[in-house]
Structure formats: C-alpha cells, structure tokens
Amino acid sequence: MKFPPYALLVLATLLWGGNFVIGRAVTGDIPPFTLAFLRWCLAFFVFFPIAFKYVKRDWLKLKEHWKIVLVLAFTGVAAFNTLVYIGVYSTTSINASLMNSTTPIFIYILSFIFLKEHLSKNQMIGTAISLIGVIFILTGGSLETLMHFSFNKGDLIVLVAVFCWSIYSLLIKQYATRLPGFSTFLVSIAMGAIILAPFTVYELATLDSPIVWSTKTISAIVYVGVLASIVAFLSWNTGVVKMGANRASIFLNLIPVFATIFATIFIGEQLQLAQVVGGLAVIGGVILTNRK
Template identity: 35%
Template sequence: MEREGNTATTTRGIYLVLLLVPLFWGGSFGASKHVVTEIPPFTTAAIRFGIASVLLAIWLTAVRGWDWQVIRRRWIGLLVLSLTGVFAYNFFFFLGLSYTSATNGALVVAINPVFMTLIAVLFLGEAWSGRLGLGVLLSLTGVLLVITGGSWETLLNFSFNKGDLLLFGAVASWVAYGIAGKIVMRGVSPLLTTTVTTIAGTLLLAVSAWFEGGWSRVPGLSGQSIGELLYIGVFATVIAFVLWNEGVHRIGASKASAYINLVPINAMWTAALFYGESVSWAQLIGMVLVIGGVLLTSQAPQRQTVSKVNAGAAGGQPG
C-alpha cells in the first residue's frame, strides 16, 4: 500500500513538473526573437545547439550511452534527422522570427501535431474522421486569422507576413523529421539519437554561420542576449528534453503531448511581459482556435502512430 501511495505521489509530481516544459519552450520564442536582432539566425542557432551538444554529450557519456556500431549503421538516417530537425527547422525558425512576432511564431509552430496527423492519414495509413477534420479546420482557421491579422484584404491580396510564411518551413521541416524519425529511431535510444543529431546539426549550422558572417558579431553581444542564449540552449533545449522524455515515460506520449498546447499561451504572455509585444484580438481568437484544433486532433483515437512519432522527436521541439 505504501509503495502504491508513493507511485501515485510520483505520478502527480510529474504532471506538475511537466508544466515547466511548455514554459521553457514558450519563453524561447521571445528570447530567440531578441537574440536575432543582434546576431544572424544561423549563428544564433549554432550557439544554441552548440551549448546543447556539449551538455548532451556529457550526459550520454555519463550514462555510457554511446553506441558507435549503431551510429555507423544508421549514419545516413541520423544525418537526415540532423538536416531536417536541427538544421532546416532552426533555419526557418530563427529567420522567421526575424520578421514576425514571437506570439505569431508560437501559434504557427503550434500546428505541428495537426500536420503530423495529415501526413499520417495521407501516407501512413491512418483513418480519417470527423474529429480530425474539425481539428484541422479549426487549427488552420486560427493560424490564418493570426497571420492575416483578421483582415480580409490581406487574405485576398495574399500579402502575408514574410516571417509567418518562413515559419511554415519550420513546420514542414519538423514534420519531415518526425516521419524520418519513425524509421531511423527503431532500436535506437532517444538520447543517443538526439545527441548525435544535435552535434551533427550544430556543425552544419556553424559552417552556415561562417558564410553568414555572424561569428564576428558574437563578441559584441549584450549581456541580455548572452543570458537568452544560455536560456534557450540549457533550459529550452536540454532540460526541456529531459523533462519531456521523463513525462512520456511516466504518463505516456498522448497525455504528455497535451502540454504542448500551453506553449503558445506561455509564448504570448512572456513576449508581452518581458519584450513589450502587444496582443491583438486576432491573436487571442487564433490562439483559442489553434489550441482547440490541436486538442481535437490529438485526442482522436487514430492518432497513436503520430503520438509515437512526436514522442521520439528531440524533445518535441516546438520552440
């Protein structure tokens, strides 16, 4: 009886601890947007994942998780994951935030699960349902409302914000990462996969940053940007990944995935509180529609395959 009580207490504890994950991810949008005002996108991403690479490598070494045979056997697949989930995702993510608000960025990226569901229906043999259809419709309507600002003229003239459109590239990259991860990660531990792909992705980002000419601007970074880089590298990447995977292990991927719906809410209030962003009625309504759509989609019984794909991703990285 005592053991059962301790287990119940531990389970309740993980529900509370998981609240930190969307908080860290949500805060990363405003922090990342500020950093890219001082150094270019590739340089920002390279530093973020450089910090994460060092910490993950230390962690993997400490638990003796390196498996060089697996790395040699799966190197092509791991490289694909690096190109899609780290390199391409962060290129579009940071470049998009250079042109749009942190709130818009969070709301666009929040539809990742919806697109994963569509891909699963189209290519992975999952069944379509009315719940899925309504969820997709609500989410896409919410995002459309956000990026048009509620203006029919903007919609008719197709003059969407450049940053919002670039963020759809991040969504596409993450969907590609999720689908590839479903194949590559069979028989490979999530920690090993994440560490290897993060290191490889960091090298690709570092080379791109050299051509971007951003490294020369790093010594002139403000104290605020240095703190923000440490935040998104340590808290929004490594610690969020650790907590996320522990949550998936304890309560399952479907329940843990529900916490992702809090990301745009946290992004909105942190951007408004710490970075002075204003919140429009279109963003508020869009947020409600996006979260409602994602909840409907994620609760559909056909979504088991998608949940497994998202759970295997590097921390479910939406920020």
C-alpha cells in the same frame, strides 16, 4: 528530489515558450544562424557527459540508421530553430509560437500522405479548424490580406520551420523502438551543428557587426543552449515516460500561452484579437484531433 510528471511537462513547455521570445529579443544583437549554431554547440558540450556512454553502447544502431539520424539532424536541429530565429525578424514571437501549435496537424497530414494512415472524423474536422485558425493568424483577420495573398514573410518562414519540425517528430515516432533517445539526440546535435557551421561562417564574414556581445546576448545563448535544449528535453522525456505520450501531448498547447505571457511582459508585444481567435481555433482543433 522527484518532481511529478505534470510539473516536468509544464517546465518543458515553459522553457520552449521562452525560446520564441528569446529569439525575438536578440534579433538586433546576434544573427540567426550564429545563434542556432552557438545554441547547439553549447548543448552538445553540456549533454556530452550525460549521453556519451549511450552513444558507445548504441553505435551500431546509429550507424545502421545513419540516414534517418542525418534527416533528424537537418530538420529538428539545424532547420527548425534557425528558421524560427529568421522568422521572428519579421513577425512576433506570439505569432511564431501559435504557428508552432499546428505541429500535430502537419503530422496528421504527413501521416495521411506518406504512411497512408486513416484519418478519423475528429482528425479531419480538427485539422480543418486549425488550418482556419492559421489563416486567421496569417491575415490578422483581414479579408483583404487573404484576397491579395500579402502574408507576413516571417509567418511563412515559421510555417516552413513547423513543417520541418513535423517531419522530425514523425520520424522520431516511427523510429522510437529502433533509435535510442539519448544517443540519437547527442549525435543529431553534433551533425546539426556541423550542417550549420558553413552558414554561420558565411553569415559572420558578410555582416559588418555580426554580434553585439552583452549580458543579454550571453544569457540568451545560455538559455537556448542549456534550458530550452537540454533541461527541456530531459524534463519532457521524463514526463512522457511517466504519464504517456497521448496524455503528455496536450501540454504542448501551453507553449503559446507561456510565449504570449513572456512576450507581453518582457519585450512589449501586444496580444491582438486575431491572434486570440486564431490561436483558440488552432489549439481547439488540435485538442479535437486527439480525442478518441
């Protein structure tokens, strides 16, 4: 059965939106490095039968660009989700997903700084609007918070995560014609899990009660390891190929929408006015930057 590309893109963003809520929901049951490590170990074993034949075919290309693959593994696999899982200990999943919407803005800024790409008028205005939205979310709309720079620690950690994801996304864009997708993803998953392994061992060794095994915990690991990693990845890539990257990128704005819906229904988070205003500014700025 073939699904239309827009359905695949919606499915991917729905699953990624749920990832923020899952990370928040299990904060007391499984520590962040362990959750990230188990996620990518499970993803590797699920994806291995699908992608191994491509790794054998593309091994020389992967070996040639091994430094780039290592950076992809560090930023996109090891760092991004781990930092998100750490961040949601101190902030809401709604805030985290809204911060994630600034990824295109970070990419434009990095492209301008490192690749000397020209920014159009729309991109500059959209970037400014989105950054104002981020500040509004960080401060909760409070001028006093802004004046005293007393930002939520979790929000700042998630911003670092988004910065890592932006580097990953920019490299994927730059090396799209040189690095094959499936094999690069499988190898970066393996390398990312190896990077996370010593941190996970230390985390488990130093915590008195590291993991509370339950149906909720196991379901969360399966969700992030299979649905939010493999199913979302395959759905997104297929949708992008059929619809085109520019048209598909607008669907990423659905991630905070789905995260907000899931967070309010399943874990009792409440949507605040500052999040609505800041989120609309962030998403509006992103849409503006993508206009020709």
